[in-house]
Each structure stands twice: as C-alpha cells, then as structure tokens.
Amino acid sequence: MESTSGINESNELSLAEFPYIIRWREDRCTRCGKCTAVCPTRAIEPTVFLQRRAFSKGEGPNPEVTREVMQGVQQINDLERYCTGCATCSFVCPNVAIEPEYNPHHKFLFFKNKGGVPYKRGGRRNDPGVSTVDQLKFSRISMLTDPALDAARHEFYVRTLLGRVMPAEDLPLKTVDDKLMLSGPSTFIPPVREIFPIRIGSMSIGALSPNMWEGLAMGITYLNEVEGIPVAMATGEGGMPPRLLKSRFLKYFILQIASGYFGWDEIIHALPHMQEDPLAIEIKYGQGAKPGDGGLLMAYKVLNLIAEIRGVPKYVDLASPPTHQTKYSIEEAVAKMIQSMSMAWGFRVPVYPKISGTKTATAVLNNLVRNPYAAALCIDGEDGGTGAAYNVSLDKMGHPIVSNIRDCYLDLVAQGKQNELPLIAAGGMGKTGNLAANAAAMIMLGASAVDTGKYIMQAAAGCLGDEYNRCNICNTGRCPRGITTQDPKLYRRLDPDKVAERIVDIFVSANVELKKIFAPMGRSTQLPIGMSDGLSVSNKETAERLKITYAV
Amino acid sequence: MGSIGQVNGASYFLCFKEITELAIKPLTKVPVRIYHLMSHFTKIVVFVEVKTSLCxxxxxxxxxYFSPMENILALETMKEGHDGSGLGLMLKDLGGVFADFKDYPILSCICSDKGLDMLDEYMTQLGFETKFSWSPSIKTGIGIKPRDHYIARAYDYPSAVKGLDWRAKEEVLTQTRLDLRRLGEEDESIFAFSFYPDVLALKEVGDPLQLGEFFSLGNGQLEARQIIAQGRQxxxxxxxxxxxxxxxxxxxxxxxxxxxxxxxxxxxxxxxxxxxxxxxxxxxxxxxxxxxxxxxxxxxxxxxxxxxxxxxxxxxxxxxxxxxxxxxxxxxxxxxxxxxxxxxxxxxxxxxxxxxxxxxxxxxxxxxxxxxxxxxxxxxxxxxxxxxxxxxxxxxxxxxxxxxxxxxxxxxxxxxxxxxxx
Structure with a gap:
C-alpha cells in the first residue's frame, strides 16, 4: 500500500461524494459534444487524456507500450458544478453513451455550503417516502346495501365553491306565493365561484418560462371554454402580461399578491380596462416549501419580459420580504388587505389568504371565520414546491398538509362553519402521480379544493425533478426542460401547444378518475367534502389523528 | 349472478336464472316480474327482475281513522323487499283511545322497570301530570320477547308551561324528550321516541306482521288519520x-x-x-x-x-x-x-x-x-x-x-x- 504521505489532495472530494456519477462509455461515444454543450451545470466537459496501452505480439509475452492522446468526456470534480442527475446528456446523446447514476452514498449536503452560502435550490422536499395522503384509501363502497353509481352513465357534478358562502339563516329571502324570492338588493352577498376542485397552484410568470406559462394558460382556457371543466389557475406573485389582464380570459385566473407586490403596478393600471374580473385574489402570506421565507426570483431570470411585467429593472434579484411589511396584526392587516382587494373589484371577486402549513393554522382560520369578507383559506403544506429556496427550508420547515387541513375542517365543524369558509389544500398533491386520488382524499378530509404545481410541471412539461434531488435547479434559470427559465435558448425547447395539450389531458382524466372514486361511494351531486367515513388507512396512529377508519 | 339495472327508473337486480316450467308459477306470486323469456337448449331461461332487499x-x-294493521298488512305484501327485522310506526291525528286527548302531549317510549321509575320521577318533578296512559296488549308465545313497558302516555302540561305560546311549549316538550333519552340511554332503560300532541310512536325489533299481532294492533284501540310505517330496520x-x-x-x-x-x-x-x-x-x-x-x-x-x-x-x-x-x-x-x-x-x-x-x-x-x-x-x-x-x-x-x-x-x-x- 502506498504511503499516505503520497496523497496530497485530502482536502478535495472524490466523485464518490457526489450525488450523481456520470457513466460515460468510451466505446459508444461519437465525440459529438452535445452532452457537454447541454449540461446545465457544466458538470461534464470535453477533455483529452493520455491512454497507455500495452499489448504483446507473437507467442510469448513481449509487451509493447504505446501512449495515445484520447478525447472524451469527464465529470468535473467541483461541487459547484455537480451533476444534478437531470440526464439531459442522455437525452441528447445519439448513441446511448452517457448517463448519470444516482449515488446513494453521496455526501452532497456535507459540502454544499461553500463560501458560507447555504445550499439553495428549487423543487420540492427531498423525501421520497410515501406521503400520508397517498396512504389513504377509499373504503366505503356502496354495493348491495345500495347500488353504486355508474361513473360513465350517471350525472356527476364535480365542482367546488370558492368564496364565502352565506349561512342559510342570513340569506335575504322572503316567501311570495309559496316561492322564495330575494327580499331586497341591500344585503351584501359575497361572490362565489364554481370551479373544478383541482386548481393549478400559484407559479409565477417569472418562475416559469413564457412558454410554460403560455402553455398552462392555453390549456386552462381550452378546459374552460371547450371541455366545460372550469379549472382555475393561480398566477403566483408577479402579475400577468398586460394583454391578458385586459382580455376575456382573466376570469380563469387567480391573481396573487404577495409581500413584494410584484406585478401589481401593471394590474392596477389595467383595472379600468379589464373586460372581466379575475376569478379570485390570493394574498400570499406563506408558502409550504419555505415557510417564513419570502419569494425569490434570481437576477438571471429577470430579463425583458419579467422586468416589464413586474415593473423592475433587469438583472436584479427580486426578493419578496418574508412578511408583508404592512402587517401589524392578523386582525388589522389581513382584514384590511382583504377589504382593499375586495374594494378594488367592487366586492365582486373572492379574496382569500394563503398560508404555509403550520400548527397555528387554526388560529388564522378562526380569525377568518370572523371576517365576513374572507373568501377561503389556502394552506400550503410542507410538500409544496418552489422555484427557489434554501434547502433547509425545503427539507425541514413546514407542516404536513393532511392533519393541518383535517384540524381546520374539524374546527370549522365545531363552529358549524364548514360550508361557509372553503379550505384549499396544497403541497404534495399528486406527489407520486396520484393526483385525483390525493384530491379526493383531501376533499373527504374536509378540503374544498386542492392546488397542484409540481405534478403539473412533471405531467405537462416533463420536469425532471424528484425527491432524490434530481435536477432541482429551478432557481438557477438553467432548467434543462425550459420550464423554469427565462433564457430563450432553453425555453424554446418547450412547445407551449404540447404543454396545453397535456394540461387538457391531465384535467380531463382527473375528472374521470374523480368520478371513478365518487361513484362507488355513492356520491355524485355534490362534492363529498368532509365525507371522512369514506376513508381508511392502515396505520392506527394516522387513523386516530385524522379521525378516520383504521383498516388492515 | 347478475347485475344492477334500471327499469322504469327503479332499481332492480337482474338475475339470470334457470328454472323449470313448474317453477314459474310460484315465482309470479311474489313481487317479481318476468319480463323476458326465451328457450335455451332444453331448459327454459328466464330473466327475472327481483327488487333488491331494502327497507x-x-x-x-x-x-x-284507520288501524295501523293496514300499514302492516301492506308491509307484509312487500315482504320480499324487507327482512322482517323490525317495525316502526308513527301515528298522527289520533283516534281510538286517544281521540279525546288531542291537545295533550303524548310521550311514546319503551322502558325497563327501572326506567319507568326514573321516568315517573322525572315527569313528576317537571310537573307533568298523567291524563291518560295506554300500553298495548302484549300477546306472548309468538317468538317476540316483550320488554318491560311499552308506553304511550298523554300528559297535562305543568302549570308554568300552560301559559306559554305554542313554540315555547314545543321546546319544553322536545327538551323533556331529550332529557329522558339522556337519562335512560346508557343502560337502555328508557327509549323515548316522541313527546308531542296527537302523535304516537311504536317500535320494536322483529317481523312487522308478528309485531302487529304481538301488540294486538288489530283491536281497534289505536287508530289515526296518518300513519307511516317502515319494515326492516x-x-x-x-x-x-x-x-x-x-x-x-x-x-x-x-x-x-x-x-x-x-x-x-x-x-x-x-x-x-x-x-x-x-x-x-x-x-x-x-x-x-x-x-x-x-x-x-x-x-x-x-x-x-x-x-x-x-x-x-x-x-x-x-x-x-x-x-x-x-x-x-x-x-x-x-x-x-x-x-x-x-x-x-x-x-x-x-x-x-x-x-x-x-x-x-x-x-x-x-x-x-x-x-x-x-x-x-x-x-x-x-x-x-x-x-x-x-x-x-x-x-x-x-x-x-x-x-x-x-x-x-x-x-x-x-x-x-x-x-x-x-
């Protein structure tokens, strides 16, 4: 064994510490250079190396040694240029010569804080385990005590309400000739929208590329206008293109206002010219992926379009503060914000806050219950995604959505308010691909609707991220799929029409799957919100916590 | 063998059954309709509608006024559709022995001996005074085990309640029923079904026709102008x-x-x-x-x-x-x-x-x-x-x-x- 004194690079890492190791096959490589050109982190580069070959001719061992200079591909031994496992190299390789391989023994997080800068990334919580919502099953099947409904034949109404629903006692009604009529125009009736219970959650036009956002918007429009499925989409912080703000399509979008107020200059200026009201206004107070942290759009994503929409200079980091600067107390600030937003559209638009999952969610909820203008509460659980956040926030901060929603719903039930203030569950919906099942389970636990973002990016645009930290470089603006980048060279890879087509596929099929879940459970005319007797789980503690059936 | 289907808007269980010619006759006597018949090799194959077993x-x-036996006999003809697991009767606008007590709230309940004592004590304490009490004549030996007491009792209001308006009286009656339920719920010593003027409830587990006989409902004591009854609990x-x-x-x-x-x-x-x-x-x-x-x-x-x-x-x-x-x-x-x-x-x-x-x-x-x-x-x-x-x-x-x-x-x-x- 060589003496350790011969090793003088102990301060350096070997590739064995890296999360992905590039497997390059010299025998298949055509040296076209495509892989090194597309690598978003420049983790591989063309290289030359000296190759020593020894071979013998004749009968006896008589080795001759030759040395050749070879061209090839090498992985860079620099954690700033680590391989993310996105496999864009494999995607472009004409001869199946290269692929990244996950290294389960990596020590990435031990070293990824160079310069005292903690690891930042995009994506989702790196937790590949089966989420609680995915463990829930639908076990109350109508069969002989009742005929099950037929998902293909019977009429189904898979819609939910977004907005403050008045209690029946307060409705301004009077009886005239055995008919109920409105008793007068003086009573304020809060605006309520009927939407499909799965929404596209807030992803901003800065976080997403123009092509991705356009694809989503086209898909949503098609679903609403052609398929008759009223799917809503939230904009995220950062506004919308002014052209869209003034279009008839605005009614399918939920405008988000967050602590940076990005995009609201344009929105306010467009107000007098709006043909339609937006579907709703979402006030973002928190985000499940990074509770207590503000939004962040890195400078290299702030190019022309984004600078124009948001009303900011180009190439500057756009950080939204962790909290709304005007926030003094929930009673004062939230109520005022809801009032202001409501007033801007003449109280015709539902306005609701979005918070990150937290143990204090019921406290927020109870405040909203007492505010007759609060239209809903959206809670974003720890499995929510983001375009940019500290890894520690993503992985370790937050509250699971399932018990958060359940607690809030039961809190509303205790007050008899469960039909008045809709709860929207976000964070991890469709995390493993079971979007409709996750949505149905959350609805039966008490949610009126669910938001999904990562599922949409994966299913509609082929996002490469996963819970093993694959890719997850949305924050860098170098998204290899062109989903979360503002670089035209990258986003032109994404065809907005194909994204739109996939959006339609996703929601049309989710609509069928929801019916396939509800029909055998004998529910069709109204969404089974809070139908917790329909659910079971094979874990006793979970069953007790959620007050559902334990079944093994 | 079969599947759920719908005929004339109602649900039926469509089954595919092989029967002989002789077997058709008894089948048609029960509420089962044969709607399609075809020969299949040497056997007769019949598609039969059989209503699902429901309440x-x-x-x-x-x-x-009429007797609740009319409801029970109707249930008997529909017996194919229920399993005879119980009978619930609710009578309104009462005749028979209650014809003269229309203004007095009637407490309908089932009690054990202990429950009856508790009930009496509680009602006395509230100031309700018994005007008339009726219990069915129980016929034994038909396989139904009688409980201690089946009671329908008309009470006069306590003096403090008499002067209240009708809505307030209703609240008192409802609260009293709920209190009685609470008193006897845990040990099942009191089952209080209703406490309301001109309304009577009678419930028991068993075959409806047998229960009609068990309670001697054909004896003319109980009559009403509206009676609703349900078989199969x-x-x-x-x-x-x-x-x-x-x-x-x-x-x-x-x-x-x-x-x-x-x-x-x-x-x-x-x-x-x-x-x-x-x-x-x-x-x-x-x-x-x-x-x-x-x-x-x-x-x-x-x-x-x-x-x-x-x-x-x-x-x-x-x-x-x-x-x-x-x-x-x-x-x-x-x-x-x-x-x-x-x-x-x-x-x-x-x-x-x-x-x-x-x-x-x-x-x-x-x-x-x-x-x-x-x-x-x-x-x-x-x-x-x-x-x-x-x-x-x-x-x-x-x-x-x-x-x-x-x-x-x-x-x-x-x-x-x-x-x-x-």
Whole structure:
C-alpha cells in the first residue's frame, strides 16, 4: 500500500461524494459534444487524456507500450458544478453513451455550503417516502346495501365553491306565493365561484418560462371554454402580461399578491380596462416549501419580459420580504388587505389568504371565520414546491398538509362553519402521480379544493425533478426542460401547444378518475367534502389523528 | 349472478336464472316480474327482475281513522323487499283511545322497570301530570320477547308551561324528550321516541306482521288519520331501537328507504347548527327528519324546498325556475344537506301533510295511489293493492327524480310537484 504521505489532495472530494456519477462509455461515444454543450451545470466537459496501452505480439509475452492522446468526456470534480442527475446528456446523446447514476452514498449536503452560502435550490422536499395522503384509501363502497353509481352513465357534478358562502339563516329571502324570492338588493352577498376542485397552484410568470406559462394558460382556457371543466389557475406573485389582464380570459385566473407586490403596478393600471374580473385574489402570506421565507426570483431570470411585467429593472434579484411589511396584526392587516382587494373589484371577486402549513393554522382560520369578507383559506403544506429556496427550508420547515387541513375542517365543524369558509389544500398533491386520488382524499378530509404545481410541471412539461434531488435547479434559470427559465435558448425547447395539450389531458382524466372514486361511494351531486367515513388507512396512529377508519 | 339495472327508473337486480316450467308459477306470486323469456337448449331461461332487499315503506293518509294493521298488512305484501327485522310506526291525528286527548302531549317510549321509575320521577318533578296512559296488549308465545313497558302516555302540561305560546311549549316538550333519552340511554332503560300532541310512536325489533299481532294492533284501540310505517330496520348498524325509522322531531317525521351515502357531512352540518334536538343519528336516515325540520320550520321555507335542498337541481335547471336567484343561493348555503344517495323519503309535517320524494337519480321504488279521502304512499304497488284494492290503478303515481308527491291533510287530493317547473 502506498504511503499516505503520497496523497496530497485530502482536502478535495472524490466523485464518490457526489450525488450523481456520470457513466460515460468510451466505446459508444461519437465525440459529438452535445452532452457537454447541454449540461446545465457544466458538470461534464470535453477533455483529452493520455491512454497507455500495452499489448504483446507473437507467442510469448513481449509487451509493447504505446501512449495515445484520447478525447472524451469527464465529470468535473467541483461541487459547484455537480451533476444534478437531470440526464439531459442522455437525452441528447445519439448513441446511448452517457448517463448519470444516482449515488446513494453521496455526501452532497456535507459540502454544499461553500463560501458560507447555504445550499439553495428549487423543487420540492427531498423525501421520497410515501406521503400520508397517498396512504389513504377509499373504503366505503356502496354495493348491495345500495347500488353504486355508474361513473360513465350517471350525472356527476364535480365542482367546488370558492368564496364565502352565506349561512342559510342570513340569506335575504322572503316567501311570495309559496316561492322564495330575494327580499331586497341591500344585503351584501359575497361572490362565489364554481370551479373544478383541482386548481393549478400559484407559479409565477417569472418562475416559469413564457412558454410554460403560455402553455398552462392555453390549456386552462381550452378546459374552460371547450371541455366545460372550469379549472382555475393561480398566477403566483408577479402579475400577468398586460394583454391578458385586459382580455376575456382573466376570469380563469387567480391573481396573487404577495409581500413584494410584484406585478401589481401593471394590474392596477389595467383595472379600468379589464373586460372581466379575475376569478379570485390570493394574498400570499406563506408558502409550504419555505415557510417564513419570502419569494425569490434570481437576477438571471429577470430579463425583458419579467422586468416589464413586474415593473423592475433587469438583472436584479427580486426578493419578496418574508412578511408583508404592512402587517401589524392578523386582525388589522389581513382584514384590511382583504377589504382593499375586495374594494378594488367592487366586492365582486373572492379574496382569500394563503398560508404555509403550520400548527397555528387554526388560529388564522378562526380569525377568518370572523371576517365576513374572507373568501377561503389556502394552506400550503410542507410538500409544496418552489422555484427557489434554501434547502433547509425545503427539507425541514413546514407542516404536513393532511392533519393541518383535517384540524381546520374539524374546527370549522365545531363552529358549524364548514360550508361557509372553503379550505384549499396544497403541497404534495399528486406527489407520486396520484393526483385525483390525493384530491379526493383531501376533499373527504374536509378540503374544498386542492392546488397542484409540481405534478403539473412533471405531467405537462416533463420536469425532471424528484425527491432524490434530481435536477432541482429551478432557481438557477438553467432548467434543462425550459420550464423554469427565462433564457430563450432553453425555453424554446418547450412547445407551449404540447404543454396545453397535456394540461387538457391531465384535467380531463382527473375528472374521470374523480368520478371513478365518487361513484362507488355513492356520491355524485355534490362534492363529498368532509365525507371522512369514506376513508381508511392502515396505520392506527394516522387513523386516530385524522379521525378516520383504521383498516388492515 | 347478475347485475344492477334500471327499469322504469327503479332499481332492480337482474338475475339470470334457470328454472323449470313448474317453477314459474310460484315465482309470479311474489313481487317479481318476468319480463323476458326465451328457450335455451332444453331448459327454459328466464330473466327475472327481483327488487333488491331494502327497507319497505308504507304510509297511509285518510280523512277517517284507520288501524295501523293496514300499514302492516301492506308491509307484509312487500315482504320480499324487507327482512322482517323490525317495525316502526308513527301515528298522527289520533283516534281510538286517544281521540279525546288531542291537545295533550303524548310521550311514546319503551322502558325497563327501572326506567319507568326514573321516568315517573322525572315527569313528576317537571310537573307533568298523567291524563291518560295506554300500553298495548302484549300477546306472548309468538317468538317476540316483550320488554318491560311499552308506553304511550298523554300528559297535562305543568302549570308554568300552560301559559306559554305554542313554540315555547314545543321546546319544553322536545327538551323533556331529550332529557329522558339522556337519562335512560346508557343502560337502555328508557327509549323515548316522541313527546308531542296527537302523535304516537311504536317500535320494536322483529317481523312487522308478528309485531302487529304481538301488540294486538288489530283491536281497534289505536287508530289515526296518518300513519307511516317502515319494515326492516337498520342492517348497516346494530339493530337498536333508536336506529329504527320513522324519526320524529317537533311534528315532523320521516322514514327512508335506502342508505345515505352523505351521512357524515350532513350529520356534521346539522350538529353544527347547535339545535340540541339535532342529535342521535344512530341511523344514517335520522338526518332526513332533521333536514325537513330545519328547512321547513327553522328556515321557514315552503315544504317543496325540502326537495330542492336534498336533491338540488343543476345550475342550468335552476335557471329555468321562477325562483332561480333564491334557489341558487340555497343550493350553495345548504350544499352539505344534499343527500346524494339512493333514497326514497316518506314523511309528514305538523299539519298532517304526507309526502314522498325520491333521490336525484330515482334509485328507489315508490308509488302513490288511492282515491279522494284515502291515499297510500308505498314502496311497491302490491302494498297499495293491499290497502286500496278498489282504487283506479291507472291513476297511480310513480314519482320520478324531479317529483315530490304531496297529499294535504284530509287526503282529498294528491299533488305532484315537479322540481323542474317549481
């Protein structure tokens, strides 16, 4: 064994510490250079190396040694240029010569804080385990005590309400000739929208590329206008293109206002010219992926379009503060914000806050219950995604959505308010691909609707991220799929029409799957919100916590 | 072997059965219809409609008093559709031995010896004074184990209550019933079903016909102008007297044929209304009575809106109604009360109106027929044939998914209210 004194690079890492190791096959490589050109982190580069070959001719061992200079591909031994496992190299390789391989023994997080800068990334919580919502099953099947409904034949109404629903006692009604009529125009009736219970959650036009956002918007429009499925989409912080703000399509979008107020200059200026009201206004107070942290759009994503929409200079980091600067107390600030937003559209638009999952969610909820203008509460659980956040926030901060929603719903039930203030569950919906099942389970636990973002990016645009930290470089603006980048060279890879087509596929099929879940459970005319007797789980503690059936 | 199907809007179990020619005859005697017959090699193959085993409903409303045995005999003809696991009777507008006590609240309950002592003590303490007490003549030896006491007792109001207005009196009666229930619920020493003027409830586990004999209901002591009866008690839960239909609350009673798939959200909504009488729910069908009470009495909506609440129209259909604006608001505000399952609901209201409504998909059988002065609202035609054999069958009404059939007090006519037209 060589003496350790011969090793003088102990301060350096070997590739064995890296999360992905590039497997390059010299025998298949055509040296076209495509892989090194597309690598978003420049983790591989063309290289030359000296190759020593020894071979013998004749009968006896008589080795001759030759040395050749070879061209090839090498992985860079620099954690700033680590391989993310996105496999864009494999995607472009004409001869199946290269692929990244996950290294389960990596020590990435031990070293990824160079310069005292903690690891930042995009994506989702790196937790590949089966989420609680995915463990829930639908076990109350109508069969002989009742005929099950037929998902293909019977009429189904898979819609939910977004907005403050008045209690029946307060409705301004009077009886005239055995008919109920409105008793007068003086009573304020809060605006309520009927939407499909799965929404596209807030992803901003800065976080997403123009092509991705356009694809989503086209898909949503098609679903609403052609398929008759009223799917809503939230904009995220950062506004919308002014052209869209003034279009008839605005009614399918939920405008988000967050602590940076990005995009609201344009929105306010467009107000007098709006043909339609937006579907709703979402006030973002928190985000499940990074509770207590503000939004962040890195400078290299702030190019022309984004600078124009948001009303900011180009190439500057756009950080939204962790909290709304005007926030003094929930009673004062939230109520005022809801009032202001409501007033801007003449109280015709539902306005609701979005918070990150937290143990204090019921406290927020109870405040909203007492505010007759609060239209809903959206809670974003720890499995929510983001375009940019500290890894520690993503992985370790937050509250699971399932018990958060359940607690809030039961809190509303205790007050008899469960039909008045809709709860929207976000964070991890469709995390493993079971979007409709996750949505149905959350609805039966008490949610009126669910938001999904990562599922949409994966299913509609082929996002490469996963819970093993694959890719997850949305924050860098170098998204290899062109989903979360503002670089035209990258986003032109994404065809907005194909994204739109996939959006339609996703929601049309989710609509069928929801019916396939509800029909055998004998529910069709109204969404089974809070139908917790329909659910079971094979874990006793979970069953007790959620007050559902334990079944093994 | 077979599958669920729908014929004439009602659900049937379509089975494929090989039978011999001799076997056809007895089959046709029961409420099973042979609708297609074909030969298949040497055997006769018959497609048979057999109604699924469900609860059976038998309601009669009349301008003159009649015996609850009429309801029971109707249930007997529908026996193929229930398993004889129980009988619940709710009588309104009483004749017979109660004809002279119409203004006095009648407490209907089942007690153990201990329960009766507790009940007497409690009622005395409240100041209720017994005016008249009736118990059925129990016939033993027919396989039904009698409980200690079956009681229907008319009380005079305590002096402090006498001067109250009717609504306040009602609250006292309801609270008293709930208190009695609470007193005897744990050890099952008291089952208090109703405490209300001119209303009597009788419930027991067993075959309805045998129970009619057991209670000697044919002896003329009990009569009423409106009687609703349900055969086959709950099989979804333990058979328990508080789970037996019909359910009663402040003059409203309903019984149901079917399972309520939306039970939990409805129950949670009702309990959230903070009405102390909205409790129990040992059966998923009890909510139907409470929804009726909430819609008609608490909210003050006309009776037909009960149908609009439990089976709301689609938005497009609502637009066609004259009361569209109000209806759209109601649909939202009372969204959790949508029953959404396969149910036929039959019930009565405080004024003696008897009604039948179907679920939004008409998944349960139901028929209304009769003549001016007497109508039956039954699960099946054979039940009507038993009660009103002389009626004009051509005028029988099979309420479909939009219909609410209403027979006003006095049973002079039958009204079919169509939800689409409002």
């Amino acid at each position: 059976r409903l038998s309601a009669i409303t009349s301008d003159s 709950n099989t979804n839960y333990d058979i328990y007297l508080y789970a037996c239909h019909p359910f009663f609350i402040q003059g409203y009673a309903t019984m149901t044929n079917g399972e309520n798939t939306a039970f939990v959200p409805i129950k949670e909504f009702l309990t959230g209304l903070k009405n102390p009488a909205y409790r129990g729910y040992n059966s998923d069908s009890e909510v139907f009575a409470h929804i009726l009470h909430y819609v008609d009495r608490t909210l003050g909506y006309p009776l037909t809106y009960y149908k609009d609440v439990i089976t709301p129209l689609s938005n497009v259909e609502i637009d066609g109604r004259a009361d569209a604006k109000a209806l759209a608001l109601i649909k939202r505000s009372l969204r959790p009360l949508c029953i959404d399952g396969p149910n036929a609901v039959v019930g009565f209201t405080p004024d003696g109106t008897v009604f039948m409504v179907q679920d939004a998909k008409k998944l349960r059988p139901g028929v209304v027929g009769g003549r001016s002065g007497k109508y039956g609202l039954m699960s099946e035609e054979c039940g009507l044939d038993s009660v009103l054999p002389e009626r004009d069958r051509d005028k029988d009404i099979f309420p479909m998914k939009y219909d609410m059939v209403i027979v006003p007090p006095g049973a002079s006519e039958v009204i079919v209210w169509n939800q689409l037209q409002g």
